[in-house]
Amino acid sequence: MWQYEKRLQYPVNIKNPNPKMAQLIISQYGGPDGESAAALRYLSQRFSMPYAELKGILTDIGTEELAHLEMVGAIVHQLTRNLNEKQIQDCGFAPYFVDHTVGVYPVAASGNPFTAEYLQSKGDLITDLHEDLAAEQKARTTYDNLLRMIDDPDVREPLKFLRQREIVHFQRFGEGLRIAQDRLNSKNFYAFNPSFD
């Protein structure tokens, strides 16, 4: 069960629209290493996690990813306000505009729509936790790449916050993996599934 909180986890107040930037940032909404995939991945993996600590971090981080999805959506929405036809055509935003006007749609910067192929829920804690650690680093790299191209401090600040959260999540998942391995037989340190074997 969830309850909505009517606030963003970190404020987004962008003064200057920039559809070109929106088209890149939307990758963190519906792209291969975006927040949709993250939330679905963690909230799905929870069900087969054998240990309480891991159920706890997957639930909380999965929920936080939904809050990040909302922040990325807010950034894209605010970057595509009040556009005129010239801005839409000059910024390369026209293809997106034709398909979605200025609606926020889960799609990658490359144009590929969101797919569950971006994530895995393998039912094996060692496998899933390694996927989660990799996913946090891939998301962090994507935020780094976006920050390389964006100068507007109104856009940079929330992106820097989101990048920082990937690092915190990596730390927590690392602790989760340590907790899991401490409970496994030393002979099966890397290949044993306590929820199935």
Place this chain on the structure above:
Amino acid sequence: MVCKTAIEKRISAYHFALYDLALFLNTHPCDQQAMQLRHVYKERLCKLIDEYEQHYGKYIRTQDDVEHSWSEWICDPWPWDVAKGDGCCVAI
């Protein structure tokens, strides 16, 4: 009187600190220092919300906070709306 935006920002910061401590506690459930810090931050957050409500009316975070009229909940701004004052609240 404390500026509304400033107090909202402080409330938000305490919510964040409490959440981040909760995340830490998931993998360190016996850490007494983190639990203690959570209690301290919870008290400070309650005081801040009291202070906010003295000046600006009910602090609405979830639907459970609504007291009188449902328009307290549905009224603008929603979280993705641009803050008022910059004249940019209109969508395309």
